[in-house]
Amino acid sequence: MNKKTIKIGTRGSQLALFQAKLTQKELHEKFPKITVEIVVIKTKGDKILDVALSKIGDKGLFTKEIENALLANEVDIAVHSLKDLPTTLPEGLTLGAVLKRGEFRDALVSKDGRKLNELTENDVIATSSLRRKAGLLRFNKNFNIIDIRGNVNTRIQKMEEGYCDAMIMAAAGLQRLDLDKYITEIVHPETIIPAASQGIIAIESRADDAATNELLAAINHVPSWNAGEAERGFLRAIEGGCQVPVGCYSQINGDTITLTGFVASVDGTAFLTETETGLVSNSRATGEKLAQKLIERGAAKILDGIRKQ
Numbered sequence: 001m002n003k004k005t006i007k008i009g010t011r012g013s014q015l016a017l018f019q020a021k022l023t024q025k026e027l028h029e030k031f032p033k034i035t036v037e038i039v040v041i042k043t044k045g046d047k048i049l050d051v052a053l054s055k056i057g058d059k060g061l062f063t064k065e066i067e068n069a070l071l072a073n074e075v076d077i078a079v080h081s082l083k084d085l086p087t088t089l090p091e092g093l094t095l096g097a098v099l100k101r102g103e104f105r106d107a108l109v110s111k112d113g114r115k116l117n118e119l120t121e122n123d124v125i126a127t128s129s130l131r132r133k134a135g136l137l138r139f140n141k142n143f144n145i146i147d148i149r150g151n152v153n154t155r156i157q158k159m160e161e162g163y164c165d166a167m168i169m170a171a172a173g174l175q176r177l178d179l180d181k182y183i184t185e186i187v188h189p190e191t192i193i194p195a196a197s198q199g200i201i202a203i204e205s206r207a208d209d210a211a212t213n214e215l216l217a218a219i220n221h222v223p224s225w226n227a228g229e230a231e232r233g234f235l236r237a238i239e240g241g242c243q244v245p246v247g248c249y250s251q252i253n254g255d256t257i258t259l260t261g262f263v264a265s266v267d268g269t270a271f272l273t274e275t276e277t278g279l280v281s282n283s284r285a286t287g288e289k290l291a292q293k294l295i296e297r298g299a300a301k302i303l304d305g306i307r308k309q
């Protein structure tokens with residue numbers, strides 16, 4: 001049966017709504033006769049606002065309630081940031097498509113416009129991400145780092161009110177919200193290795209909904225999909241999530257993909273990084289091989305140590 005209406009489930013943050021609207025626009029352009037509606041769903045991550053994400057210790061903090069709505073047929077697709085989506089999806093759900101990737105690197109946002117190499121131990125740098133913390137401490141072990149929560153807009157407001165001197169955020173999120181002017185510097189991906197799949201918008205669907213999946217295939221951006229496969233392959237194999245300092249990024253060059261990843265201890269003193277190159281047609285396996293390399297060098301031991309704390 002052909003679809004007449006598609007309901008998109010999304011969180012209600014400005015960033016999530018922007019991403020849902022972009023998906024709506026892409027579907028509308030390809031399929032002008034189909035009505036695409038947006039349904040806002042609150043997630044646990046939207047309700048717990050005062051605890052560092054790394055301490056909540058929950059997979060799918062920003063995605064679970066939306067996935068439940070999808071499984072209950074209340075919506076037809078769910079739009080997420082791919083980096084927030086656990087690498088193993090619930091039974092019955094599938095990744096239907098991804099949109100063209102935005103900026104994959106992190107950005108420094110500083111109050112007075114100073115760059116990362118101009119910040120000192122007298123500055124307060126805010127991030128709740130263990131990955132960003134590890135990168136920052138490897139760059140300067142004396143940096144003073146504090147936790148921060150809240151959506152992108154809230155965090156900028158906190159900085160302006162004096163909560164901190166600088167922050168690290170995903171450049172893609174700032175750009176999507178038209179907040180580019182706050183970006184002081186795009187951080188080199190070897191200084192702070194990005195989150196796997198950062199900058200990619202994911203569209204999740206029911207595996208058995210052939211009509212919807214056919215529509216999604218038509219808006220899928222293949223190079224971004226391959227990057228996501230490689231980076232999620234890595235993350236799945238290393239068993240990383242947002243509770244551990246891990247990250248990776250990929251570069252596609254013709255038919256090859258090069259993936260760089262890291263695993264670190266929370267204080268940044270142990271820091272392992274590796275690179276792996278493979279065929280784009282074999283992206284996921286390339287990510288898994290990268291994970292294997294890091295595991296052979298002791299990554300599992302570092303991660304086990306963190307999980308026991």
Ligand SMILES: NCc1[nH]cc(CCC(=O)O)c1CC(=O)O
Pocket residue numbers: 081082083084152168169170171172173197198199200201
């Ligand atoms: N953790 C929250 C989150 N999830 C996705 C993005 C940015 C957009 C993206 O990576 O696609 C952000 C904000 C941030 O990390 O600063």
